[in-house]
Amino acid sequence: MITKIIHEEKIQKAKKYVEKGESFVIVTHVTPDGDAIGSALGLYHFLTAYGKDNVTVVVPNDFPQFYKWMPGHKEIVIHEKYPDFAEQLIRDADVIFCLDFNEPKRIEKLAPAVVAAEGRRVMIDHHLNPADFCRVTMSYPEMSSTSEMVFRFICRMGMFDLINKDCAACIYTGMMTDTGSFTYNSNKPEIYTIISELIKKGIDKDLIYRKVNQVYSxxxxxxxxxxxxxxxxxxxxxxxxxxxxxxxxxxxxxxxxxxxxxxxxxxxxxxxxxxxxxxxxxxxxxxxxxxxxxxxxxxxxxxxxxxxxxxxxxxxxxxxxxxxxxxxxxxxxxxxxxxxxxxxxxxxx
Ligand code: 5GP
Ligand code: MN
Known part of the structure; x- marks a missing residue:
């Protein structure tokens, strides 16, 4: 068992949105890093496994090549390339997950569309001083990564079984990259309990390290x-x-x-x-x-x-x-x- 970090009423509220929503958009910060892409795709795979067929990850601009092996990366909509399409998705979404950022400024040109959207916004993040623009704000700076929080969020909704190998690989990538491959922000024992669960889901953590860190020119x-x-x-x-x-x-x-x-x-x-x-x-x-x-x-x-x-x-x-x-x-x-x-x-x- 891992400690209940996220407050129960936040879990229950967000769980209702997950259950009732039909269209979902997951947004993350500009110049997305491994945790941004990892947490967003991790949640994407979970929602898809849950049976939602209208789930899209939208990012403000492109992300590095060394994340372009992650399952689902081809489905990501880049606002800079397809602004009208991305904004339409946001307008139409029942639920908008805001991952790995604490204020609209961090999504730059995506901010007006996200702030004006009628869908329910849910923040999952680990940066300090979250701005008040979401119905549910899960902000826990003591967490290693937003990806770790996505894992905890899914488990607390009672849906651990829906974490498949693709979901686990994305979550692991975010945890690994936001801790410098577990060299900082990584002393909490539960991080390793979570990793152990992710490995049981079938991921190859050594291969993920190589795919991210050893593919340069x-x-x-x-x-x-x-x-x-x-x-x-x-x-x-x-x-x-x-x-x-x-x-x-x-x-x-x-x-x-x-x-x-x-x-x-x-x-x-x-x-x-x-x-x-x-x-x-x-x-x-x-x-x-x-x-x-x-x-x-x-x-x-x-x-x-x-x-x-x-x-x-x-x-x-x-x-x-x-x-x-x-x-x-x-x-x-x-x-x-x-x-x-x-x-x-x-x-x-
Ligand atoms: P990096 O150096 O990898 O771009 O950023 C490291 C961390 O610093 C990010 O995870 C993010 O938390 C924060 N960060 C980077 N750039 C900015 C910025 O322009 N504004 C703010 N508030 N935080 C930033
Ligand atoms: Mn992060």
């Missing part, structure tokens, strides 16, 4: 070498490190979506580095990824300097300006940042 590995040799700056006194990449540099290495995945974690393998930041130029903004080990709350740093947020050890933000200006903001932050223990952001994880 040669040029991506060379870009990683370049980044580490030429572009990494270490700040020994602050126990921090910075990596930057411009669009020109990324083009030089034939960048495709997902190629910089994991770069931000690399400097954390240095003994004295506990805070790592990756600043990457994008088309019309600069994307910031932050990671820490131990107590350093990089979500506070992200929200204070880069209008972002996330988890204590893994967060992100955006900057509108040049790469050089973003680096200047980071270095100023490094000088002056002093985590405020009483801040809301610090409370949960």
């Amino acid at each position: 040669e040029s991506r590995l060379r870009m990683m070498g370049y980044v580490l040799y030429e572009k990494m700056k270490v700040y020994p006194e602050q126990h921090a490190a910075l990596i930057t990449l411009s669009l020109e540099e990324m083009n030089r290495f034939h960048y495709v979506t997902g190629d910089t995945e994991g770069f931000v974690n690399l400097p954390l393998s240095i003994e004295n580095v506990a805070f790592s930041v990756f600043i990457r130029e994008d088309k019309d903004y600069v994307k910031i990824s932050l990671r820490s080990v131990g107590d350093f709350p990089c979500n506070q740093f992200a929200s204070r300097y880069f209008n972002g947020g996330g988890h204590k050890n893994a967060s992100g933000g955006e900057f509108y300006g040049s790469l050089a200006d973003a680096v200047a903001v980071f270095e100023k932050g490094l000088e002056e940042f002093n985590p405020n223990k009483t801040e809301d952001l610090d409370k949960h994880d």
Whole structure:
């Protein structure tokens, strides 16, 4: 038995929507990661196994190639490619599941359609400070991943038997990717009870690891070498490190979506580095990824300097300006940042 984390009345309310609803849309955040796609497809397979034949996963934009083996990925509707179709699905849905995001801003151009929709919205998420835009809000920041929550949600509805191998593979992928293959946010024993159940459903966890982590191009590995040799700056006194990449540099290495995945974690393998930041130029903004080990709350740093947020050890933000200006903001932050223990952001994880 696993602990009842999600409140019973939330389970019962959402269960009614599941029972009575005919059309379902599952939405997840922009630039979907493994947990976004894993939780969304996990729920998709469950609803399909339950007998619902009108279930669609809608994402704001495309997701990396290394998730394009996941069962059901071909059925995902990408709003950026098919905006009218995606918005029609949302308008027509009886139930809209909002997975792995805590506020409409995180689904960007999908937000107006989701917020205006008449269907019942259910949030399943593990980010701090959920916004109030859903009828049912299941928000538990202590959970490893939204995928773990989807597993718990299905079990608590009494429908564990409907978790098939495809569903289990998607849930496992989300749990694995949101914990860096169980290297952070992964000390809760029940995570491994759940994994044990997923393996009993027939998944091959070793194969899933390889499909996600060992399918890159040669040029991506060379870009990683370049980044580490030429572009990494270490700040020994602050126990921090910075990596930057411009669009020109990324083009030089034939960048495709997902190629910089994991770069931000690399400097954390240095003994004295506990805070790592990756600043990457994008088309019309600069994307910031932050990671820490131990107590350093990089979500506070992200929200204070880069209008972002996330988890204590893994967060992100955006900057509108040049790469050089973003680096200047980071270095100023490094000088002056002093985590405020009483801040809301610090409370949960
Ligand atoms: P990543 O560095 O992988 O893009 O993001 C790590 C985590 O930071 C995500 O799971 C998400 O929780 C959070 N995050 C990333 N970008 C943003 C952002 O722009 N705003 C907020 N609030 N959170 C973000
Ligand atoms: Mn997540």
